[in-house]
Amino acid sequence: MDNKPRATITATIITRALLPLLLLIAASVQADDAALREKAESAGLEPIPYGLAEVKDNPVTREKIELGKMLFFDPRLSKSGVISCNTCHNLGTGGDDNLPTSVGHGWQQGPRNSPTVLNAVFNAAQFWDGRAEDLKAQAKGPIQAGVEMANEPEQVVETLNSMPEYVERFGRSFPGEDDPVSFDNMAKAIEAFEVTLVTPNSPFDQFLEGNDGALTDAQKQGLELYIDKGCTACHTGVNLGGQEYFPFGLVKRPGADILPPEDKGRYRVTETATDEYVFRAAPLRNIAITAPYFHSGEIWDLEQAVAVMGTAQLGAKLTDDEVTSIAGFLETLTGEQPLVEYPVLPVETDSTPKPKL
Amino acid sequence: MDNKPRATITATIITRALLPLLLLIAASVQADDAALREKAESAGLEPIPYGLAEVKDNPVTREKIELGKMLFFDPRLSKSGVISCNTCHNLGTGGDDNLPTSVGHGWQQGPRNSPTVLNAVFNAAQFWDGRAEDLKAQAKGPIQAGVEMANEPEQVVETLNSMPEYVERFGRSFPGEDDPVSFDNMAKAIEAFEVTLVTPNSPFDQFLEGNDGALTDAQKQGLELYIDKGCTACHTGVNLGGQEYFPFGLVKRPGADILPPEDKGRYRVTETATDEYVFRAAPLRNIAITAPYFHSGEIWDLEQAVAVMGTAQLGAKLTDDEVTSIAGFLETLTGEQPLVEYPVLPVETDSTPKPKL
Numbered sequence: 180m181d182n183k184p185r186a187t188i189t190a191t192i193i194t195r196a197l198l199p200l201l202l203l204i205a206a207s208v209q210a211d212d213a214a215l216r217e218k219a220e221s222a223g224l225e226p227i228p229y230g231l232a233e234v235k236d237n238p239v240t241r242e243k244i245e246l247g248k249m250l251f252f253d254p255r256l257s258k259s260g261v262i263s264c265n266t267c268h269n270l271g272t273g274g275d276d277n278l279p280t281s282v283g284h285g286w287q288q289g290p291r292n293s294p295t296v297l298n299a300v301f302n303a304a305q306f307w308d309g310r311a312e313d314l315k316a317q318a319k320g321p322i323q324a325g326v327e328m329a330n331e332p333e334q335v336v337e338t339l340n341s342m343p344e345y346v347e348r349f350g351r352s353f354p355g356e357d358d359p360v361s362f363d364n365m366a367k368a369i370e371a372f373e374v375t376l377v378t379p380n381s382p383f384d385q386f387l388e389g390n391d392g393a394l395t396d397a398q399k400q401g402l403e404l405y406i407d408k409g410c411t412a413c414h415t416g417v418n419l420g421g422q423e424y425f426p427f428g429l430v431k432r433p434g435a436d437i438l439p440p441e442d443k444g445r446y447r448v449t450e451t452a453t454d455e456y457v458f459r460a461a462p463l464r465n466i467a468i469t470a471p472y473f474h475s476g477e478i479w480d481l482e483q484a485v486a487v488m489g490t491a492q493l494g495a496k497l498t499d500d501e502v503t504s505i506a507g508f509l510e511t512l513t514g515e516q517p518l519v520e521y522p523v524l525p526v527e528t529d530s531t532p533k534p535k536l
Numbered sequence: 537m538d539n540k541p542r543a544t545i546t547a548t549i550i551t552r553a554l555l556p557l558l559l560l561i562a563a564s565v566q567a568d569d570a571a572l573r574e575k576a577e578s579a580g581l582e583p584i585p586y587g588l589a590e591v592k593d594n595p596v597t598r599e600k601i602e603l604g605k606m607l608f609f610d611p612r613l614s615k616s617g618v619i620s621c622n623t624c625h626n627l628g629t630g631g632d633d634n635l636p637t638s639v640g641h642g643w644q645q646g647p648r649n650s651p652t653v654l655n656a657v658f659n660a661a662q663f664w665d666g667r668a669e670d671l672k673a674q675a676k677g678p679i680q681a682g683v684e685m686a687n688e689p690e691q692v693v694e695t696l697n698s699m700p701e702y703v704e705r706f707g708r709s710f711p712g713e714d715d716p717v718s719f720d721n722m723a724k725a726i727e728a729f730e731v732t733l734v735t736p737n738s739p740f741d742q743f744l745e746g747n748d749g750a751l752t753d754a755q756k757q758g759l760e761l762y763i764d765k766g767c768t769a770c771h772t773g774v775n776l777g778g779q780e781y782f783p784f785g786l787v788k789r790p791g792a793d794i795l796p797p798e799d800k801g802r803y804r805v806t807e808t809a810t811d812e813y814v815f816r817a818a819p820l821r822n823i824a825i826t827a828p829y830f831h832s833g834e835i836w837d838l839e840q841a842v843a844v845m846g847t848a849q850l851g852a853k854l855t856d857d858e859v860t861s862i863a864g865f866l867e868t869l870t871g872e873q874p875l876v877e878y879p880v881l882p883v884e885t886d887s888t889p890k891p892k893l
Contacts, residue, residue: 271881286643524628
């Protein structure tokens, strides 16, 4: 029975000396977390907002979302009947296709890496060069691009009009319109569906919303480095990017494998010399599940991508530890992936245009 | 107040004279329906059974179904990372791809029309020539076929082993096995998922199960013709086909567009002269939503397909009305399509083999 006095002594020590110390440490950790959270917010970082985002000139309704989902998954929007939006923006693999550049009509390879459709609604503009002002403008691009879905608007509208269920759903989605089945409305419906493709509640979002335990200490250090090293100069806002345009190779241009000389980026849109090799800062949400990286899709390793960014954009040779730490933070940007019921698509009729390979 | 006596008279007439007549007609219609139902059953036609089918050497579990669903939708089972099972067996369009023959690796076109995966579990064997005895044997084919997914078993296993979530799910799906992540087990999981891909409760099933009103009179006439003309000689059982092998052109060989001379069908499997141009009788469930038809996929119109069958297999030139009537019955074979939540797939790692285009 020697233990009892010892236990009593231990308890006394804890109460009188250690406990206040532990509380002090806990309080200081909490204060650190609060300070880091404030620092992140000051750098413009934001959690994914609750509720459906609003989009310009396109009131989002349940009808429209459901129609848009069908269109998103319908390969008959392509000339071949083989390729759907989901082929290159696969909702099962982070909203992209895990390829350096996408495979399209006739097995052609596109010029740039397919960006994720997840959270794309929070980008200021769409495509790597921002040439589409919003998702409805974006949706019309790949359907017509010869190396992607290779279709024509008239053919798409003919296809949609050939299936009574689509005609009915367009009518209900765009009530009161004289000509609801149109290429523009197709794009609007797809945009409405894409508004739902957000990935909230990532560990990073949870941290921003006040849950100190959502990030590990190492991840918090990574977040701090991400801000201190200046990553947030370009990669900030809800999407940690996707807002503004910057030259790739702001400080030092990367090699031709990563930055192929023939793709001059935003120059193609603005034809302004200063826009040569300028791209929209990549949005970084779900970045850990959307390799390979950069518009060329040449880098598969997230740490390597961080190191390239350090040299090219920050002019800072990040140490291996710093790279690992920042990449560790970026992994906390993987959110809850959208759960989608695979749509049963409208049935073709005799007047549905035949696929052309 | 002249109406009352008239109403009374009318009521009297109905009660005393017309009502028994109406009841007699109703009873005779009911008797007709019962007779037709009995006739259909005698011809071997059966509704889709309730509950999950059992398959050989592969106990179906929830774990295995969920894993199989992921594999079914995962394009990383293909060499290119572009093609999944669902590419050619699209669950949104009747479990096939709406193409004459499928497009595979390198945009090559396969030799035969992609059969629907829906209700395939009820077929006696798989593929047009029955060369796979069941779905797990079938699943291994397209993954390795050079014109389809063009992959190799070792590469597939390496891909699966590179993703911790897959390793875990295989372990849970095949408990107690030393080497759960295997090509064979991949096929078993896909089979387990495919067991769930059935389409019950079609109007025809409802009729067989006793609902007289599930078919219109015209559809009932179509069913009667379908039996009387001898279609059930080959196309019977749960799947209205999929059970036995018959020469295409039993009576009169169709043209080379429909029956290309170079594809000798089951001869390739058995190397028996009598198996030249022999094929498994096509299962007819959901036939109205799985055009184009025949192994060559050359016929898009269901009525035309019925007419071809009449000439080639029955030696009967069906009248236009008969063709329309039989096709009308075939439309009642479209059942409730499976509702599937699109899977969020396991995340790749550094050791995941890179796609090869």
